[in-house]
Amino acid sequence: MTTPNIDINAYLDQDEKKDLLRLLTAGSVDDGKSTLIGRLLFDSKKIYEDQLSALERDSKRVGHAGEEIDYALLLDGLKAEREQGITIDVAYRYFSTNKRKFIIADTPGHTQYTRNMVTGASTANLAIILIDATKGVITQTRRHTFLVSLLGIKHVVLAVNKMDLVNYDQKVFDEIVAEYKSFITQLDVPDVNFIPLSALKGENVVEPTTQMPWYHGPSMLEFLESVHISSDRNFDDMRFPVQYVLRPDLDFRGFSARVASGIIRKGEEIMVLPSRKTSKIKEIITYDGNLDEAFPPQSVTITLEDEIDISRGDMIVYPDNLPRVERHFESMLVWMDEKPMDPSVQLFIKHANNTTRVKFDQIKYKIDVNTLQKSSIDHFELNEIGRVVMTTNKAIFFDPYKKNRSTGSFILIDPMTHNTVAVGMIIDKLNAEDLPSKIVDEKTLEANKSRIHRGECLVSDAQREKRYNQKGATLWITGLHGSGKNELAFTLEKELFDAGATVVLLDGSSIRSGLSNELDFSPADRTEHLRRVAHISKLLNDQGIITICSFISPDENIRKQVVQIIGEDRFKMIHMDASLEFCKQNKPELYEKFEQGLIENLPGADLQFTEPENPTLVLKPENRATNTKTIMEYLADHKIFPLI
Secondary structure: OOOOOOOHHHHHHHHHHOOEEEEEEEOOOOOOHHHHHHHHHHHOOOOOHHHHHHHHHHHHHHOOOOOOOOHHHHOOOOHHHHHHOOOOOOEEEEEEOOOOEEEEEEOOOOHHHHHHHHHHHOOOOEEEEEEEOOOOOOHHHHHHHHHHHHOOOOEEEEEEEOHHHHOOOHHHHHHHHHHHHHHHOOOOOOEEEEEEOEOOOOEOOOOOOOOOOOOOOOOHHHHHHHOOOHHHOOOOOOEEEOOEEEOOOOOOOEEEEEOOEOOEEOOOEEEEEOOOEEEEEEEEEEOOEEEOEEOOOOEEEEEEOOOOOOOOOOEEEEOOEOOEEEEEEEEEEEEOOOOOOOOOOOEEEEEOOEEEEEEEEEEEEEEOOOOOOEEOOOOOOOOOEEEEEEEEEEEEEEOOOOOOOOOOEEEEEOOOOOOEEEEEEEEEEOOHHHOOOOOOOHHHHHHHHHHHHOOOOOOOHHHHHHHHOOOOEEEEEEOOOOOOHHHHHHHHHHHHHHOOOOEEEEEHHHHHOOOOOOOOOOHHHHHHHHHHHHHHHHHHHHOOOEEEEEOOOOOHHHHHHHHHHHOOOOEEEEEEOOOHHHHHHHOHHHHHHHHOOOOOOOEOOOEOOOOOOOOOEEEOHHHHHHHHHHHHHHHHHOOOOOOO
16 A cells, blocks of 8 residues: 655645634533533544543543543543543643634633633634533523623634433524523624534534434534634734834844734834834834735734834834823723732733733722623622723723724733732723812811811821832941942842832932032031931831932931931831941042042041941841842831731
8 A cells, every 4th residue: 555645845834824713612510611622623533542542541430421432531631620520720722624723722611710711712713602402591601601792702602512412402402592692682792603512422513413404504613614703803903012122233123023903014104102203114024034014913023214212012003093092991800819809009000012000990890790780899809800990100002902802901910929810801991071080079178177287198007008018117228438338229229119119219329419419528417418318218108118228327326316207116227237448449449539638528437437236137248149138038027018
């Protein structure tokens, strides 16, 4: 027997040109989602022999299909899933036919795994919603349909499974279809199809049914191979959110990203947001060569004819087709964190390669995904969904989610844990009359009038601590010139800022250039200089802000006066313990000027430096690699930052 010659390159080229359909399966527990996908893989000959042997063995050992092969085991990979016979995590499977490539997401049916289903649906073009023919349309069916509609999936297939258990009765199928149609007309799903099948028996899954002669439509695989999805993408609104500025040498500056929507054309005039500067596209570059145009979901690098300052998070668009550029907007939110939402805490919002802080202005309502009933709440719990009003620290560039999934979606990130806590779909910008007001109403003003007259803050320390997740404190770093205290101060500020702290750095240069510019370095003026710094620190600490102060402050008596102003509970003395010899080597120019008589009143030289009596921490410049870590650990241990 002769083996036919196969041109592998031609085969791979053909396979690469196939379009890709991303789909998910959703339904109640035991509706047969995993079985359906397993059957698709099995009947389309996409299972290797060793996988088949393992499947047959596992079916006898832990299967839930009696004497039949349990095709669900192909998808349920977690130990807990196999033991319980349920799907917990989202299982992704890839397979290909002669007509199309597929990525299938098998999503959990249980209510507590709603977030898992949302994850699987976020990139899907089509949803298969399974119904058990013996049970009909149930609450879970409505829940999953609502989620599919919410996430903007345009194609839905209602797969009425287990038709073998109702003797392939057309009447049962028609009643389920009628009931489902009456429900889905309330939602925004443009394309709905209905297919009866038996996943366990393989009826109407890959091959057309032989048991249901009354059904004249395609089998499940035939439908999946033919459904038209190319027009689902937004090719009208060009959006290019810059992900990376490519600068391999001085002669090249390109901007790399995945095309979110629209078509990018060489030579077209573009505008960069937020700067609103314009230029023209010079080149569209890919690994395989330059293009005249690019479209989603291609990843490309573009160059411009003009030098424009562009950074990650900026968006390139056409000047006559701009997205919304707003700080205030409404969105639907799915809470995905096990920790309940705290509406008073600001989070990070990541949207189209742009990250900034965001706060909640209002929770309009929560939606019961089982009944579609709306109710008032003050926070979200795990898996809850609702409508919120949000404000970002800086403007973002978005389109409504229904118009553009790529630029209308976002995730929320906890600044402390860096966990993704929620996903959102932007509805639209706020109308002017709905913008959150900062004006206090008359009733509140009257209640607070006496406190205002006394000069008392209307915001408590506890409220500030809850907002900032920290306590106001002053980290006073002292040491001789050249001890490394300034380096420590600036490094510490960056470390705290990156960790999410609200922090301000005060050092001698910044204060003397403005607030203390009339003072010299005499003992009397040094005292006045530090008095001013102490009062600034106290004001900042009163606002819940951590202050880093880098000052020599050579006299212990002066330090005690500073402590009195700031408060003992807030003042933390950090001494950079460096020898005079070390300081001279680290800052030789300064000490040479002193020896030449060019400067005077130099602490440690002609001005006495008294070491702190009871410092909070004593650090050595030789330990520069661990000094910042030591301070951060102290702040955490003493519940200064973070509080939780």
